[in-house]
Amino acid sequence: MSWRVLRLEGVGKDFTRADGGVAEVLRDVTLTVERGSFFTLLGPSGCGKSTLLNIVAGFEGATTGGASLDDKPVAGPGTDRTVIFQDVSNALFPWMNARENVEFGPKMARLGAGERKERADTYLRLVGLDADAGKFPFELSGGMKQRIQIARALANDPDILLMDEPFAALDAITKKHLQVEFRKIWSETGKTIFYITHDIFEALLLSTHLAVMTAGPKAGIKEVFQLDLAEPRSPSNPDFAAMYSRVETLIDEEVQRMRAR
Amino acid sequence: MNRRTVFWRTLSVAAALSLWWLSSGTLFNPILVPAPHKVAVHLWEMTADGEILFHAWASLRRVIVGYALGSVLGILTGVAVARIRIAEDMLEPPLQFVRNITPVAIIPLAVNAFGLEEPSKYFVIIYSTIIPVVFNTAAGVASTPQIRVRAAMCLGAGRWDIFARVVLPSAWPFILTGLRVALGFAFMGVVAAEMIAAESGVGYLIMQSRNMLLPEQMFSGLFLLGLIGLVTDRAFQFTIGRLMRRYMLQTAAFD
Ligand SMILES: Nc1ncnc2c1ncn2[C@@H]1O[C@H](COP(=O)(O)OP(=O)(O)OP(=O)(O)O)[C@@H](O)[C@H]1O
Ligand SMILES: [Mg+2]
Numbered sequence: 001m002s003w004r005v006l007r008l009e010g011v012g013k014d015f016t017r018a019d020g021g022v023a024e025v026l027r028d029v030t031l032t033v034e035r036g037s038f039f040t041l042l043g044p045s046g047c048g049k050s051t052l053l054n055i056v057a058g059f060e061g062a063t064t065g066g067a068s069l070d071d072k073p074v075a076g077p078g079t080d081r082t083v084i085f086q087d088v089s090n091a092l093f094p095w096m097n098a099r100e101n102v103e104f105g106p107k108m109a110r111l112g113a114g115e116r117k118e119r120a121d122t123y124l125r126l127v128g129l130d131a132d133a134g135k136f137p138f139e140l141s142g143g144m145k146q147r148i149q150i151a152r153a154l155a156n157d158p159d160i161l162l163m164d165e166p167f168a169a170l171d172a173i174t175k176k177h178l179q180v181e182f183r184k185i186w187s188e189t190g191k192t193i194f195y196i197t198h199d200i201f202e203a204l205l206l207s208t209h210l211a212v213m214t215a216g217p218k219a220g221i222k223e224v225f226q227l228d229l230a231e232p233r234s235p236s237n238p239d240f241a242a243m244y245s246r247v248e249t250l251i252d253e254e255v256q257r258m259r260a261r
Numbered sequence: 262m263n264r265r266t267v268f269w270r271t272l273s274v275a276a277a278l279s280l281w282w283l284s285s286g287t288l289f290n291p292i293l294v295p296a297p298h299k300v301a302v303h304l305w306e307m308t309a310d311g312e313i314l315f316h317a318w319a320s321l322r323r324v325i326v327g328y329a330l331g332s333v334l335g336i337l338t339g340v341a342v343a344r345i346r347i348a349e350d351m352l353e354p355p356l357q358f359v360r361n362i363t364p365v366a367i368i369p370l371a372v373n374a375f376g377l378e379e380p381s382k383y384f385v386i387i388y389s390t391i392i393p394v395v396f397n398t399a400a401g402v403a404s405t406p407q408i409r410v411r412a413a414m415c416l417g418a419g420r421w422d423i424f425a426r427v428v429l430p431s432a433w434p435f436i437l438t439g440l441r442v443a444l445g446f447a448f449m450g451v452v453a454a455e456m457i458a459a460e461s462g463v464g465y466l467i468m469q470s471r472n473m474l475l476p477e478q479m480f481s482g483l484f485l486l487g488l489i490g491l492v493t494d495r496a497f498q499f500t501i502g503r504l505m506r507r508y509m510l511q512t513a514a515f516d
Binding site: 055057060076077078079081083084085087090092093094095096104105108109118136138152153156158 | 406407409411412413414415416417418419422424426427430507508510511
C-alpha cells in the first residue's frame, strides 16, 4: 500500500482490428506518476489516451512493457485503482439508489452495515449529495450522477483515481463547478489522480503534472510538464496564459502531423 | 380512468356485443353461432355446477408446472449461451433450428414420446416457454454495458458478484420481457395440446363442444381463455411492478 510511484515503462499496445490487420496504437510510453500528484494526459483524439488508462486500470494488457506500482506490476483490475468513466449512466448501477451505489465497494469488501453507512454518509456529504441519497440515477442530473460516481470511488478508498474525460459530457456551468469542487476533493483526500481531458483549460486548472502525447498510430509522449502555476490558478495570470499557448501549440503540431498523413 | 375513457371503452364493449348479437341469426346460423345472451346463460350454468372451474384449473395447473420449469431452464440455458463459450457452440445450432418449429407442430411428437397423460402437456408448455426465455436472457446478458462490469471490477467485485449483482440485474428487463411473452406462448401451447389429446382443460372443453354440437359451451370456453389470459398477464405485470421495479428503471417503458 505504501507505494511511491506509478510507473509506465516502455508501454506498447497493438490491437487486432476487425478486418484482421494490426492497429499499432502505442509505442514506448514511459511515464512516472508520483503518489499524491494530479497527472493529466492531453493529446489528439484517437492517439491512445484511453488505451493507456485501461492498461493502468488493468482492463487491458500491454503488448510490450507495462505499468507498475513501485515494483509491483499491474496484473488486472484492483481496488487500489478506481476508474471514473465519462459515460456515467452506464457506469452507475441504475437499479441502486445513490447510497446503494456508494456502498457497493464497501459491500464487496464485506464491511458491516454500520461502517458501510458511515462511509456512504461521509462521501455523499463530501460531494454535496447527502440529501439525495435515496434517489435513483435516472432521477439525477448528469452532474449529480458524476458526483455519485466520484463518491462511490472514494468510498472504496483507492490510492489512485483514473479519470477518462469525466466532465466532458457536462454543460459548461456544471463542469466549472465540478472542476473547482473536484480540485478541493483532491487536495483534501490526497489521492493520486491520473486524468484524461481534451480541455487544456481544465488541465491547467487542475493538474500538478501534464503530459502531451504525440498523434497516433504509434503514439508516444511528446512532452511532460510540472505545473508550478501561481495560485489561485486563473487564465488571467500570465504564467497560466503562457502555458496555455505553449500546450496548445504542441497539440496543434500533432494534429497537423496527423492531418498530413 | 377518467370519464371520457370510461365512456369510450364501455361503448367499445357494447358495440362488439351488439355486432355479435346482430350477426347471429342473420349472417350466421343461430344454432351454430348463438347470440351473446344465450352464451351468458350457459356460462352461468357451467360456473354454477363447477365445470368451468374444473377445466380452468386443469389448464392452469399444467401451465404453472410447465411454465415454472421452462422459465428456470430457459434462464439457465440463456445465461450459459451468453457466458460460456462451449455452451454457445453446442447450443446455438439446435436452438436456432428449433426456434422455427412452432409449439403446435410439436404436439403429435409430444404425444408419441410422452403419451396422452400430463407429461406430454408439460413437454409442450416447456417447449413453448423455453425458446423466448432463452433468447431474451442471452440477449440481456450479452447487452450488459462493458463499463458497468469494469466499474464493478474496480470496486472489488469478484466473478460471482459481477454475475449476480451486475450482469443478472442488467439483464432482468430482457429476461422479464421473455418471461411475459413465454406466458402467452404457454397458454397457446396448452390449449392446442388439450384440443388434440386430453380429458380436461379449456382446450378440451372447446374441442368437445364442437364434436358434441354445443356451441354455447364453445363460446364459454373461448371467453374463459380470454379471461384467463388477461388475468394472468395482469397478475404478471403486477408482480413485476412490485418485486422487480428497481430493475425496470433502466428501461424507458415496460407495459
Ligand atoms: N479494441 C480495439 N480494437 C482495435 N482498435 C482499437 C481498440 N481500442 C482502441 N483502438 C484504437 O486505438 C486508438 C486509440 O484509441 P483510444 O480510445 O485509446 O484513443 P483516445 O486517445 O482515448 O481517443 P479520444 O480522445 O477520442 O477518446 C484508436 O485509433 C482506436 O481506433
Ligand atoms: Mg478516450
